[in-house]
Amino acid sequence: MKRIAIIGAGISGLSTAHAIERLAGEAGLDVEVTVFEREERTGGKIWSIKEEGYLCEWGPNGFLDSKPMTLDLCDHLGIQDRLKRSNDNARKRFIYSGGILNRLPENGPMFLQSKLISWPGKIRLAQEFIKPKRTDGVDETLADFARRRLGAEALDKLIGPMVSGIFAGNPETMSLKSCFPRIHELEQEYGGLLKAMMKMAKQKKAEVKAGKQVASAAGPGGVLTSFVGGIQELTDSTVKELKGKVLTSNAVTGLKAIEGGWELRLADGSSFDAEVVVSAAPAHVLKELTWFLDGELSELLDGIPYAPMNIICFGYEQAKIECNLDGFGYLIPKGEGCEILGTLWDSSIFPARAPEGHVLLRSMMGGAANTGAIELNDVEVKERTMGELKKIMGIDAEPDFVRIFRHQRAIPQYIVGHAERLEAIDERLKAHAGLILTGNAFFGVGLNDCVNAANIAGEQVVSCLNAMH
Numbered sequence: 051m052k053r054i055a056i057i058g059a060g061i062s063g064l065s066t067a068h069a070i071e072r073l074a075g076e077a078g079l080d081v082e083v084t085v086f087e088r089e090e091r092t093g094g095k096i097w098s099i100k101e102e103g104y105l106c107e108w109g110p111n112g113f114l115d116s117k118p119m120t121l122d123l124c125d126h127l128g129i130q131d132r133l134k135r136s137n138d139n140a141r142k143r144f145i146y147s148g149g150i151l152n153r154l155p156e157n158g159p160m161f162l163q164s165k166l167i168s169w170p171g172k173i174r175l176a177q178e179f180i181k182p183k184r185t186d187g188v189d190e191t192l193a194d195f196a197r198r199r200l201g202a203e204a205l206d207k208l209i210g211p212m213v214s215g216i217f218a219g220n221p222e223t224m225s226l227k228s229c230f231p232r233i234h235e236l237e238q239e240y241g242g243l244l245k246a247m248m249k250m251a252k253q254k255k256a257e258v259k260a261g262k263q264v265a266s267a268a269g270p271g272g273v274l275t276s277f278v279g280g281i282q283e284l285t286d287s288t289v290k291e292l293k294g295k296v297l298t299s300n301a302v303t304g305l306k307a308i309e310g311g312w313e314l315r316l317a318d319g320s321s322f323d324a325e326v327v328v329s330a331a332p333a334h335v336l337k338e339l340t341w342f343l344d345g346e347l348s349e350l351l352d353g354i355p356y357a358p359m360n361i362i363c364f365g366y367e368q369a370k371i372e373c374n375l376d377g378f379g380y381l382i383p384k385g386e387g388c389e390i391l392g393t394l395w396d397s398s399i400f401p402a403r404a405p406e407g408h409v410l411l412r413s414m415m416g417g418a419a420n421t422g423a424i425e426l427n428d429v430e431v432k433e434r435t436m437g438e439l440k441k442i443m444g445i446d447a448e449p450d451f452v453r454i455f456r457h458q459r460a461i462p463q464y465i466v467g468h469a470e471r472l473e474a475i476d477e478r479l480k481a482h483a484g485l486i487l488t489g490n491a492f493f494g495v496g497l498n499d500c501v502n503a504a505n506i507a508g509e510q511v512v513s514c515l516n517a518m519h
């Protein structure tokens with residue numbers, strides 16, 4: 051029997067444990083998987099908090115159904131009947147600009163009519179069609195890419211808000227090819243984004259005509275999906291399904307290579323030996339754990355920064371809100387000078403997240419461009435958020451319900467050089483057989499990306515075990 055230790059019981063660690071048990075079973079390998087978690091609870095960034103009839107998400111709201119990874123995990127766990135798709139009207143997304151909430155255009159005619167982008171901005175955006183593709187292989191920032199292909203206005207009003215919505219990040223530092231590899235590929239493959247969209251739409255039409263089932267030509271898209279009881283059902287169900295142990299309040303404090311495997315030192319002073327170790331802990335934790343093992347690896351991990359974020363949940367009596375909450379919510383361009391990054395209309399996205407006759411709003415504050423927000427006290431966070439909701443949505447009432455969640459290190463930032471850093475990390479790992487890294491610091495921050503990376507880590511563990519035979 052081979053022992054596998056996993057560090058961290060977020061979605062990455064838990065789905066890795068699940069993948070290992072499944073794949074090892076298929077390969078006829080006898081394994082014992084143990085997951086070590088620093089906190090009292092499992093789930094990491096996933097935490098669905100139910101209070102006073104409100105269902106508040108501490109971290110992620112859900113995953114997109116346009117990629118199969120999380121849905122496949124749900125199949126394996128037998129929890130498909132618990133899935134909850136967001137409302138159809140959650141497709142309506144808004145950008146706060148020029149003092150109003152502008153609906154984000156979803157197609158050409160909507161784009162032409164939209165007041166979000168000025169006519170010069172629209173003309174500049176249309177010129178994307180004739181802009182030559184970049185071929186020098188430079189790891190470009192999201193901002194440089196957007197300015198080069200789409201123009202400065204599209205960067206401010208479309209790309210910037212999208213980057214803060216997904217990464218709480220700063221487009222001036224983040225890498226296009228690491229954050230949005232598909233967009234990078236589209237430019238390289240088709241010569242531009244508009245060209246790619248047109249060719250893919252044509253392809254899709256032909257495939258539909260030929261009777262083939264096809265995914266959306268527009269790329270990621272998809273429907274935000276969660277569970278009846280919130281996204282935590284995903285991690286809770288994974289824990290329940292595991293044959294191995296999940297040991298909470300059990301931080302790993304050290305990592306040492308020993309004959310035939312690894313020794314984990316634990317916070318209570320004890321140790322645990324395993325043939326293979328998978329780290330699904332954040333990069334800054336792994337940096338500490340590898341300090342004595344491999345200084346160079348530790349330094350490489352240290353170079354992955356995280357953005358902080360405050361999440362502010364407000365519950366209101368519906369009658370006190372005049373603003374139409376029919377939609378997903380809004381994001382705010384940096385140039386608007388607001389304290390918050392945006393607000394999700396959580397009880398519109400997933401009904402039954404607020405008591406009858408009430409609504410639940412969830413605002414985000416902070417991110418890479420406003421790191422000081424995490425230092426504000428609760429009164430300041432509440433008052434500043436209320437000020438923004440008054441300005442943007444006209445809400446003058448006191449909320450009936452307030453919860454403030456803080457993430458000192460919310461989301462890893464894939465800054466320029468990330469891909470090279472990953473290659474260098476891979477190179478260092480060659481000297482440490484049986485140490486495998488996964489988690490959101492490396493290959494994508496979305497839940498689908500984490501589950502995908504976990505499946506790959508599971509395959510690596512199995513081939514590692516096979517090599518030991």
Ligand SMILES: Cc1cc2nc3c(=O)[nH]c(=O)nc-3n(C[C@H](O)[C@H](O)[C@H](O)COP(=O)(O)OP(=O)(O)OC[C@H]3O[C@@H](n4cnc5c(N)ncnc54)[C@H](O)[C@@H]3O)c2cc1C
Nearest residue numbers: 058060061062088094095109110111301302490495496497
């Ligand atoms: C506010 C917010 C909103 C988000 N919204 C979405 C969304 O809507 N959709 C989406 O797809 N993604 C979203 N994301 C991203 C997604 O939630 C994360 O990328 C993902 O949950 C990360 O999972 P993980 O397991 O890699 O890391 P984590 O969840 O951070 O798990 C790491 C675990 O390691 C543990 N740990 C740390 N140190 C040790 C140690 N020494 N020993 C043992 N254990 C340790 C931690 O306690 C933690 O449980 C959001 C993220 C945030 C912060």
